[in-house]
Amino acid sequence: MPSQPNSPRFSIVVPAHGVEAYVRDCLDSLLQQSFEDFEIIAVDDCSPDASGEIMDEYAAADPRVVSLRLPENVGLGRARNAGMAKASGTYLLFVDSDDTMLPGSLAAIDRRLAETGDPELLVFDYARTTWDGRTVRNTRAAVLSGASQPVVTLQDHPDLLALLQVAWNKAYRRDFVERWGLEFPPGYYEDTPWTYPVLFAAESIALLDRVCVHYRQRRQGSILHSTSRKHFDVIDQYERTFGFIDANPRFDSWRPRLYDLMRNHYRTVERSPGRLPAGDLEEFRTRSARSLAAHVPAGRQDAAAAPAGGGGRGGAATRARKLLRRAKKSAAPVKRPLRTAVLRTYYRIQRMLPIRDDLAVFAAYWNSGYACNPAAVHRKLLELAPGVRTVWVLKAGVRAELPRGTARVHPGSFAYWRAVARARYFVNNVNFGSSLVKRPGQVHLQTHHGTPLKRMGVDLAEYPTALGAMKLTDLMRRVDNWDYSLTANSYTTKIWDRSYPAAYEPLEYGYPRNDVLVTADRAAVTAARRALGLPEGATVILYAPTHRDYLGQLHFPVDLEQFVERLPAGHVVLARGHYYYQDGGAEQADATGKARLVDVSGHSDVEQLYLAADCLLTDYSSAMFDYANLDRPIVVYANDWELYRTTRGTYFDIHKLPPGPVVSTEDDLVRLFRSGEWDTEEHTQERARFRARFCEFDDGFAAERVVRRIFLGEEAVPPVVSLSDRPAPPRP
Structure with missing residues (x-):
């Protein structure tokens, strides 16, 4: 059936509900197809998250996308129906919004349809993609290559019924669907009364032995x-x-x-x-x-079939094999150093003793300092629940000033194993080590250390450069210890659910480390600048680039010395290297603080640097999300955006949702600051949209909410103050 004039070849219906973390990947996989004669009907099934806003964003940017917002949640089947009603293409396709279409798939589908005379139905293949990076093709793919002729009916090729009966592995000629009056019913299993009638009724079916869709297998949430x-x-x-x-x-x-x-x-x-x-x-x-x-x-006659799987003999054999492996393992010679063996025995004995309800263990950044969300929670805990004894884990040689009464332990020491064996509470912005055994009754709070632009967790399976030597199975064993996961905005809640799929409870309380930014007054800002020795009246730019996995070393994309020399008089640059690296790459300031380039990489409190700065200059760092709480200008220097996205991956395009101006050359960067265009009304409006999206729960009471809920057991924590009701933090 030839395409009608001005109608697209394909109408692709993409229904969405609660898939904010996935829908960009889905739409990008369609819009980046080499075959371009299609329309996308993106149906927001009254999502509780930002799925609809994302679809609107794509529709505004590309005329091939139509965004349809349903006033109430109707379910997947009826959302597809709503999309079909808007379709004008010759063929219909359905793509679930957490799945993706492989490059070249639409071209392959179109080519096969043309080769077979535009049949009523085309069936193509898929592969399952798992959270740990595996891709497994449909085990019954042979059905798609086993037909006796190019175009068949179900009578000719009944093995088609052995395939997974879903809507999204087929292309349907629209006049065929309309002639039969086919629609999706409401319900959980809406594909069943759609796919079987389609196969029964189709008088011409073509097959395409090609994986066109990646079917996402979530670890949680299916x-x-x-x-x-x-x-x-x-x-x-x-x-x-x-x-x-x-x-x-x-x-x-x-x-x-x-x-x-x-x-x-x-x-x-x-x-x-x-x-x-x-x-x-x-x-x-x-x-x-x-x-x-x-x-x-x-x-x-109906008869119950025998239970699937083996009987008692098979189960006994399995147990025997396990016992044999265990025996071999225990017979192996002991090669561990004596100290390690003693420590493990000590830890096992300590775990036999009662858990201490008044003991909490804290750590941050792989035991490298007293900082970030754990430190903010710790300070509030000392204020609201002074009876709780706290232990902070720090590597040997780390100099950190801990609050009075806080015990310091080194990882792997006897004191460490005693603390983690007996503590009721654990707070960290990364994971504790794999050797830690979580006991029933122990409570783990994962605070994280930023809002993610870059891919995290199991999403790194597709990015081997960033994944490095990390094993995702080991990571998820540690994630399974989490009881609570802290987020600063609903966007991050969805991303953590995707990148760390486990059974923890999300706490949409805000990031405690940002409390000090939201509640800062003029005196706090002045004190932060004086502590750094900054000249009166100086325009202070905090430059904080992120880590680049493809380099593996400290890197300042901007030539700092030349950049400072080209800035107008009265500008000071504070350069802060990523926390992965202890040594900064900028020139040190003298004690009077009169230098125009100051290395603050070793500064222990980044929030104080935020308070002191007139502007944040960054690239893809999560610093931008925290700094946005101050409602001060943010400049993004994205000189290697495509390379960064290719090697690390991102959850959205910073050019489409910027916190301020985004530039890609040093000349443009210098021009921004020389002309004053780094702080304009247009960029203020961009920042307002950015703040509304990403500073959602950061109202100054995050740490209090955490302590009251986790340590004091209070369900009724202080409600989040809306952004419009928060006082505007003062500028320097």
């Missing part, structure tokens, strides 16, 4: 792996499917096969651990048995 009575919906959906055959007797011959598929599907739901609430299992069995009895094919 609807079909959640515990709910909504799984009873599978019964209703098969009743709808049999209803289609009832209305179209020409398909009666497919009743036996559909019955077998239904029976296997019911068993899968019943036997999948955690899918049905335990108290509802018998009811499901009763209702599914009733459904099966109503559709037993003529001449057959």
Whole structure:
């Protein structure tokens, strides 16, 4: 069927609900296709997050994208229907908003359709992508290469029923869908009464033996792996499917096969651990048995099949193999140093003793200092719950001034193992070591150390340069220890759910380290500048670039000495290297603080540097999200944006959601500061949008909320003050 004049070849329907962390990847994978004759109908199913705003953003930037915002949540099936109603293309495709389409796929689909005379249906392949970076192709891919001819019907090639019956591995000729009046029903299992009728009814089916879609397998959060009575919906959906055959007797011959598929599907739901609430299992069995009895094919009797898997002998063999491996391991010669063996034994003994309710262990940045969110929580804990004993973990040689009464322990020492064995509470902005064993009753708070622009956690599976030697399975074992995960905005909540998929509870309380920024008064700002010895009236630029995985060393993208020389008189640059590196790369200031270039890489309190600065100059660092709380100008120097995105990956394009001006050359950077364009009304408006998105929960009471909830057990913590009701922090 040729395309109609002015109509696209493909209409791609992308429904979304609560997928803020994934929808950009999905839309980018479509818009970057080499084949361009398509429209995207992005349907926001009344998302509770920013999915709809992101779709609006893409629609404003690309005329091929149409953003459709539904006034109420209707579910995946009916959201697809809403998108179909807007479609004008010759063919319909459905892409779930947490999946992606591989490069060249639309071109391959179009080519196969043209080769086969534009059939009513095209079935293509997919691969599952897992959280730990594995890509596994559909195990039944041979079905797509086993047809006897280029165009078939289901009668010619019944093995098509063995494929995963989903909507998103097919292209549908729109006139075929409209002729049959096909729509998605409401419910959990909405694909069932869509895909089977499609296969029954299609008179021309082409196959494409090519992986076109990456089907994301989430570690947490899959609807079909959640515990709910909504799984009873599978019964209703098969009743709808049999209803289609009832209305179209020409398909009666497919009743036996559909019955077998239904029976296997019911068993899968019943036997999948955690899918049905335990108290509802018998009811499901009763209702599914009733459904099966109503559709037993003529001449057959329904009989329960034997349980899947091996019997007692297989289980015994498995246990025997485990015991054998354990025996071999215990027989291996002991090679560990004596001290290590003694410490491990000491730790095991300490874990047999009662947990101390009044003991909390803190650490930050891999035990390298007293800083960041853990330090802010610690200070508030000493204020609100002085009866809690606190221990801070610091590497040997680290000089840090701890509050009075706080014990210092070195990682791996006897004191360390005693503390982590007995403490009730753990607070860190990274993970504690893999050797730590979390006891029942211990509480781990992960505070994190920034709002992420760059990819984190399991999202690094696609970026080997950034992943380095880190093993994602080891990372996730540590993440599984988290009870709470702190976020500064709802965007970050979604990103942590994606990049650290585990069963912790998100705390949308704000970042405690930013309390001091939001509550700062004129005296605090003045004191911060005086402590640094900054000249009166100076325009202070804090330059804080991020780490670059592709370099692996301290790097200032700006030539600092030349940059300072080209700035107008009265400008001072504070240069701060990334915390990965102890030594700064800038010239040290003299004691009078009169130098125009000051190395502050070793400064212990970055928040004080924020307070002192008139402007933040950065690139892709999370510093921009914290500094935005001050509502002061932010300049982004993105000279290697494409290389950075390629080697590290980012969650959004800083050019499309900037906190201020974004430049890519040193000449443009100098021009900004010489002309005064670094601080204009246009950039103030950009910063306002940025603050609204990323400073959502940072109201000055984050640390108090954390202490009251975690340490004092209070559920009713102080509510977040809206951005419009917060006082504006003073400028220097």
